[in-house]
Amino acid sequence: MTKTKRDSYHHGDLRSALISAAEEIIAAEGVEGFTLRKAARKAGVSPGAPTHHFGSMAGLLTQVARRSYEALGKQLAGAAEGLEGNAALRALTAVYVRFARDYTGRFRLMGRTDLIELEDDDLRAAVYRAMRPLAAAAAGTRGLGVPTPEFERLDPRLIAAIAPAHGLAHLATEGRLAATMRSGEVDAQAQDALVDEVLRALWP
Amino acid sequence: MTKTKRDSYHHGDLRSALISAAEEIIAAEGVEGFTLRKAARKAGVSPGAPTHHFGSMAGLLTQVARRSYEALGKQLAGAAEGLEGNAALRALTAVYVRFARDYTGRFRLMGRTDLIELEDDDLRAAVYRAMRPLAAAAAGTRGLGVPTPEFERLDPRLIAAIAPAHGLAHLATEGRLAATMRSGEVDAQAQDALVDEVLRALWP
DNA sequence: CTTTTGTCTAGACACTGTTTAGATTGCGTG
């Protein structure tokens, strides 16, 4: 589809072309449908080419994961505006779950510790930045400082805010939140309603 | 190690030998270290043999996942005894997290929808049975019926009990619950303490 | 214009899961 054409021996911007190709494959076929060679073919390049830019498949997927965390962070930041306390926590969690449902491929990749380089500094920073709105909400609600970037020694109350979101998101992607229609598709509205009920039980 | 010896052409009990082999590999090298051929070699059998018993790799791993859910269910059932209300929920969640930490390979497999056959009836039943203690605790706490076996149209209050456990477990396996020592190993005691704090914030 | 540096290809390697056809065995039945 987005097969980047080649007129010259050199590609020009292969690095970002491969990232885009990977994102498209993951969006269309999921993480399990992704192969490095597919991405190379989509970019119109030989199987060995990606190695020069990313070192390994995990290197490429780490970039995709980083960008995905940035996207999630943006959505979270937007959702928290103008809200405070438990209302903010509910809104943030709802967005977290919607992200997992709407971008299941990306979300699954973010949890695949075998496919990405967790120790990558840029990735860690992106994860930290993405979680900031949740941290802020937890702090606003319960009097708690923003966590250190190392993401270690986290405050239990922040974890208490992240865990339900993470858990709900996983349940959603596994189709365990009811809301599956007869067509097999996910009934987004019904799912949102269910999530809202859960959230009102957790953060009244 | 546990290489099952062969004296005759037929194995005798290849089916369960393959399941055991798979469990050992997953325990030792994680899901990402598992290959079907490895399991076959460990059972002292040709690469094509497993297909006759399980149809595909997913068939074998589905059995491993089923047994893992049974193990988890046993631990949950044991943890709930003699406890009521939020104390039961806290104990159950703590066990859930400990299971994920102590049997990370198994736990990761349970979440890999691409490696197992989610629609398998035995698996679904095992999942349902494993979650019963959580459902009972949520019911005892908040006046809620035990969910239907189809695991659809779940009560939001039950989901509110499962989600934090699931989320905490994932965070634990990703090493995001502090509690990682300088050696790189997980400080189980510190992690348990942190989880306990989180749980007291969620279910006071 | 030449050299150096960064990109990319070609081909191979050691794997993977699965399929095919055939060899081997145990078991129920005559």
Add this chain to the structure above:
DNA sequence: CACGCAATCTAAACAGTGTCTAGACAAAAG
């Protein structure tokens, strides 16, 4: 007991995979 059937397993191949090593090519630097 002997026979044939059905179950079980093997051997070999197939189409893939990620990654490595040479070397080909092109653009930038001297």
